[in-house]
Amino acid sequence: MLPEPELRRLTELVPGDTPAGAAAAGTPGAATPGIEEFCREAEALLGPEGVLREEAVLDRCSRDWAHMSPILAARLPAGRAEVVLRPTGHDRLPALLSLAYRHRVPITPRGKGTGNYGQAIPLRGGAVLDLTGCNRVAEVGEGWIRAEAGAKMSDLEARARAAGQELWMFPSTFGTSLGGFLAGGSGGTGSLRHGTNGDGFVRELRIVPCTREAAPFTVTGAGALPYIHAYGTSGVIATATVRLAPARLWTGLFAAFGAWAPATAALAELVRLEPAPRLVSLDEPALVRTFGADPALDRDAHSLRAIVEEEAAPAARALVERHGGRVLDTRPAPEGPALISSLSFNHPTYHLMKAEEGWFHLEVAGDVLLGDTSAVKAVYPGTVLHLEGMRSGTVGMLMARYRDEPTVRRGIEALEELGVRVHDVHQWYVDRRVELVREAAARTDPRGLLNPGHLRAG
Ligand SMILES: Cc1cc2nc3c(=O)[nH]c(=O)nc-3n(C[C@H](O)[C@H](O)[C@H](O)COP(=O)(O)OP(=O)(O)OC[C@H]3O[C@@H](n4cnc5c(N)ncnc54)[C@H](O)[C@@H]3O)c2cc1C
Structure with a gap:
């Protein structure tokens, strides 16, 4: 653990850096009040294998590829999970998000943790929600594929190819998660023609908010934009339906x-x-x-x-x-x-x-x-x-x-x-469609618990 002043310096708020929701969540470096009760209830939901508190796991799940920026590297480590939750199906998400809301525990969604520039670092501690166990590819239709957020892009492409189709796009980190690519990435192979992941790639998202009920809702087309490249600050992507094209040789x-x-x-x-x-x-x-x-x-x-x-x-x-x-x-x-x-x-x-x-x-x-x-x-x-x-x-x-x-x-x-x-890759704030993300987060995350510290207030 870093000395307290060092931790404070690393996670210092910059002007305007408060969550878009009503309250700032978590005090950098301090244990989240109620975390023990939260963990006990999470264990009742997921079983002991789904609630991880080993030091090595906490360290591993608190990092991404922020160190690719020497400016950000000098600010690391910038936050540490107090617990890692590992559900094995997206149907568990509403109960977990509702639990986080009731106990006011920050919650940072995570796929493979390869996002650049600190997007996945839990700056205010709390729980990291590891979605890699929610990895089922559900269905392939004509021009679309639906999967859980933790499914690998490479698995999606393989399933699409088996059906004579291919993904519009995938990142150079091919084995990363669908949810992470949509919430943290931009584009890749296929973008030459289809643009970024915010240019029509997403047909539908199932989003879980961090509210008392945490009732999932569906957004389609342009309605999905506040959740794309938003680092999970406006909701957790539970499942996504993305576009396919006919396979080419x-x-x-x-x-x-x-x-x-x-x-x-x-x-x-x-x-x-x-x-x-x-x-x-x-x-x-x-x-x-x-x-x-x-x-x-x-x-x-x-x-x-x-x-x-x-x-x-x-x-x-x-x-x-x-x-x-x-x-x-x-x-x-x-x-x-x-x-x-x-x-x-x-x-x-x-x-x-x-x-x-x-x-x-x-x-x-x-x-x-x-x-x-x-x-x-x-x-x-x-x-x-x-x-x-x-x-x-x-x-x-x-x-x-x-x-x-x-x-x-x-x-x-x-x-x-x-x-x-x-x-500018040397910062970890949401920097696309920020107004849209803030408007959504005001509804979906009234307590400012979703990946706090990454969405500046307006
Ligand atoms: C060498 C290298 C090359 C890369 N090349 C590309 C590239 O070609 N194109 C590109 O776009 N990116 C690229 N990236 C960035 C990154 O690898 C990709 O964007 C990747 O798809 C992110 O997926 P992940 O599963 O690792 O997400 P993570 O890093 O785990 O998460 C990324 C962000 O999304 C949030 N998140 C994760 N899952 C969810 C969810 N279900 N709901 C809501 N929020 C969620 C996280 O909190 C985090 O803010 C590259 C990175 C590296 C290190």
Whole structure:
């Protein structure tokens, strides 16, 4: 346990940082009053195997991937569960949420805990609600699949494929939970065409609020938006129905370029290819060198990788060659597309940080990342770039050597002046559709008990 002043500093409230519900829940670092009674009643609901208090479990379930930000890493550990609840069916959730409400115990939902940037850290202690035991894939229909929140995205894709369909999208962390991806993630393989997980992917959610009755309710279409990327602060996702498309026959195309600008020109054109690719990624050689050795990845070249339909592979190859690139391999499914997915989005950052300490990263967007990026790269000396092609515009990760927080902040301003849109990954507050989330949370979480500390008051 950290000394009290240190704990206070780490979990200090910033101006406006109070839950959107009526009361601030939990005192950082202090035991939640009533936690023992809460645990006894939870045990009556779940049995002893569903109420875990071993130190190692509490530690493990209080962490996520916040340490990928050196700014957040300096604030860790920032909160610790007092108990971990592990239900094995979503029908148990209303009774647990009602119990948390009555005892005023903070409750932080959790899937696989791979969310970046501290979303899943129980900043005010209380209970972590581990949903990985609620993992049944319930039903597949024409264009949709319904599952419990703890089901793995990889299981959903497998079930969809068995029915001749495929997910609209899944993250590069393929084995993570449906609830975690919807409540904490953004997009991934498939987003090139279908956008983020808030762009129509969700057909229906069953939400459990933290109220006296905790009566579950269903939201559909745009009505689901206050619960997507809301870190569970507006309700616990019990089950979700998400969109499927007819399955396509994918292949992985691996290309190498001698320079960044022609590689980005090829990326921009590949994104517009018809039929649409599922994913197009680009990395500088400094990143490629941190990936596992593979003849499809030239460690001295810029690596452009695309998941394309088999019938589109000849057109994609011709396009690459027209821009001066070399196709190193076309590798069929499942291996080729799986490797390309596993190197997308935040995975290059992960590989770089694993290979060498001392890096930080930003999520960046804008077509200014294509072509000549010398001005962008001059903001932080030693910058390396990873790009993802989207029909809605280019996004990516910018990585550079970490000096200190003021340098990062000044750099963000300089990048924005150059036309780069920057998503600040060095904070753990809900930062999308915040007003919608607050409005929902005022109804669904009147005591401010759901993942408290992550939703700033307006
Ligand atoms: C190397 C790396 C690469 C990544 N790549 C991607 C990527 O390609 N795309 C992407 O979107 N993300 C990516 N992520 C982030 C993360 O892995 C994904 O978003 C993942 O799908 C989160 O799922 P999880 O089960 O680990 O969720 P968790 O980390 O357990 O939870 C995420 C958030 O959702 C909340 N939550 C969990 N379950 C529920 C529920 N049932 N109801 C309400 N709230 C809930 C948690 O409280 C937390 O705030 C990456 C992370 C890393 C470390």
